[in-house]
Amino acid sequence: MNQVIELLKNHRSIRKFSDRPIAPELLRSLIEAGQCAATSSHVQACSVIRVTDPGKRKKLAELAGGQDYVASCAEFLVFCADMKRPTDAAERAGADVTRGMTEQLLVATVDTGLMAQNVAIAAESAGLGICYIGGIRNNPTEVSQLLGLPTHVYPVFGMCLGYPAQNPEIKPRLPVEAVLYENEYDASRQQALVQQFDEAMNEYYLARTGGKKDTDWTRQLAPLFSHKLRPHMREFLKKQGFELK
Amino acid sequence: MNQVIELLKNHRSIRKFSDRPIAPELLRSLIEAGQCAATSSHVQACSVIRVTDPGKRKKLAELAGGQDYVASCAEFLVFCADMKRPTDAAERAGADVTRGMTEQLLVATVDTGLMAQNVAIAAESAGLGICYIGGIRNNPTEVSQLLGLPTHVYPVFGMCLGYPAQNPEIKPRLPVEAVLYENEYDASRQQALVQQFDEAMNEYYLARTGGKKDTDWTRQLAPLFSHKLRPHMREFLKKQGFELK
Numbered sequence: 183m184n185q186v187i188e189l190l191k192n193h194r195s196i197r198k199f200s201d202r203p204i205a206p207e208l209l210r211s212l213i214e215a216g217q218c219a220a221t222s223s224h225v226q227a228c229s230v231i232r233v234t235d236p237g238k239r240k241k242l243a244e245l246a247g248g249q250d251y252v253a254s255c256a257e258f259l260v261f262c263a264d265m266k267r268p269t270d271a272a273e274r275a276g277a278d279v280t281r282g283m284t285e286q287l288l289v290a291t292v293d294t295g296l297m298a299q300n301v302a303i304a305a306e307s308a309g310l311g312i313c314y315i316g317g318i319r320n321n322p323t324e325v326s327q328l329l330g331l332p333t334h335v336y337p338v339f340g341m342c343l344g345y346p347a348q349n350p351e352i353k354p355r356l357p358v359e360a361v362l363y364e365n366e367y368d369a370s371r372q373q374a375l376v377q378q379f380d381e382a383m384n385e386y387y388l389a390r391t392g393g394k395k396d397t398d399w400t401r402q403l404a405p406l407f408s409h410k411l412r413p414h415m416r417e418f419l420k421k422q423g424f425e426l427k
Numbered sequence: 428m429n430q431v432i433e434l435l436k437n438h439r440s441i442r443k444f445s446d447r448p449i450a451p452e453l454l455r456s457l458i459e460a461g462q463c464a465a466t467s468s469h470v471q472a473c474s475v476i477r478v479t480d481p482g483k484r485k486k487l488a489e490l491a492g493g494q495d496y497v498a499s500c501a502e503f504l505v506f507c508a509d510m511k512r513p514t515d516a517a518e519r520a521g522a523d524v525t526r527g528m529t530e531q532l533l534v535a536t537v538d539t540g541l542m543a544q545n546v547a548i549a550a551e552s553a554g555l556g557i558c559y560i561g562g563i564r565n566n567p568t569e570v571s572q573l574l575g576l577p578t579h580v581y582p583v584f585g586m587c588l589g590y591p592a593q594n595p596e597i598k599p600r601l602p603v604e605a606v607l608y609e610n611e612y613d614a615s616r617q618q619a620l621v622q623q624f625d626e627a628m629n630e631y632y633l634a635r636t637g638g639k640k641d642t643d644w645t646r647q648l649a650p651l652f653s654h655k656l657r658p659h660m661r662e663f664l665k666k667q668g669f670e671l672k
Contacts, residue, residue, distance in 0.1 A: 190545050219438065292539075299545060307429050364479055367577060413530075
């Protein structure tokens, strides 16, 4: 196992940071590394809002469901899927652009994911810790207003960055056999592998909480999917110009 | 700049590979590294189909728009957004699951992007080259049938992997200032920065083609957005159980 693969396998979300700031030239280098990720047809459909305003940070922490580290981490970046920049450019070149296609949402969301993951890995390689904040989609309209996001741009997730002040355990993952198939999808073997994973997760939760948290992967997912997950997203995306045609 | 950031900044899509196979234990390690990426609420909503069947490879190369390297590369992986595994698990735990939420599409698509990018970086760190194949969304229904994808699973992109038999130049990216904003999105400065980037891209295309390809970023985007991008995606996703409620 080389050092890069070792780094990737060592990922943990960090939610407690020291006060040490991130040097501006390092931050810039992280963004540049992010931009070097693959991008569909070179559209480069991701924009990043670096939030330095303490008032906006505090508000974002609330909007994300009361996650204090959003306000207190050294840097907080909001990764936005941006179909405005490439389609505006195409329009200036005389194209009769159709916006709001479902495919455009996918392209911009994937571009954003790849870029952000490069930023995350670059950050971790420099000794920083990170945490993705999907919670900004709890209140995407308010987040978009706060950051002045125009139509055809939507906030996919945030990312906390900073020097870690905690060293949490690595959270287990499903067995490789449960996610990797050869030539065709095989649902038949999933249940047994998930059961095996549930046992590992149960041990993990018990060990971490001194026996208090007696749950597993499957039981953790049940409440998550028992309610309609962020049911406002469809309407929000539509208003933001992603009509999903 | 550390070696990991250097690796990230050195990314090029590779479309020509040597015959050298990828060792099974390395491939497994790449997938494991992929799984270690962050995942929204630990749902782990990505499954990977490793396509080894030569007939399926050939068919996928055609379905992706005649990309021969899909058939000839050492390994071809199809990364699928998989909401079936976590929602099935939640159902077994007694949850009354609502599927087809727009948010679920986003969660699974982002999870897939983060995992794939980890696989890509792990691969490049081991001396492999990779190329994302978004072209499988040209014919997503046929791809899904070929790989036996059940409802609530959709193919986001493929990835060619192998030892490189070419050494293409790094493709330039937009200036950092065009993608990174502080506290709010600023569309006003975009046009000038894009113009500056167009000049750089024009030089890049001219140099690469001995003066034959006289174009730039903006002019390349115009035809891409002049037609409706993969207009079948909405209906395909709906049939696949992603109703986008």
